[in-house]
Amino acid sequence: MANCLSAHILIGGRLARSRYPQLIEAIKDDNPAVDWDGTPFDPGDIPVGKPLALMDHDVANGCFEEIERICRLHRLHYVRWSGASPGSFPSVRIVYTGSGEPQKFLTTEEDEQVFSIERIRELGSIETIEADYQRARRNPPPLLIVDDEPTDVVIPEIPHG
Secondary structure (H helix, E strand, C coil): CCCEEEEEEEEEEEEEHHHHHHHHHHHHHHCCECCCCCCECCCCCCCCCCCEEEEEEEEECCCCHHHHHHHHHCCCEEEEEECCECCCECCEEEEECCCCCCEEEEECCCCCECCCHHHHHHHCCHHHHHHHHHHHHCCCCCEEEECCCCCCCCCCCCCCC
């Protein structure tokens, strides 16, 4: 049985309109809300000028599995915070910037980054500690649903004179 705990996710970046239904299906599968009171997500309510915020108090292992999979598939930037499960795993902030692997940062239950002595020694200087902190605090850009790029571009032939 999975540990269920609180988690929230911010999603941003550019998503082609034809791929938006995949994100909607992932949201339906993971079933988060748009606020901590449980207000259901409405597919027509894409935030203007900010990332899409989703949350839930009862998330299996603190992961929005389908949402995160779709975000990685379509290279959408996301930041997920999940609370701790005592004896199983700590509170973490996951940052995915649209490429590479998601990065994991230890946090408090208030989503404040925590540095273990081992991590401080690994980073080695205040400058690299501050850079690590900035990477962890990077939030996604606004979520933009954009028109699909034309796939069959016809280039007119120019007669040579």
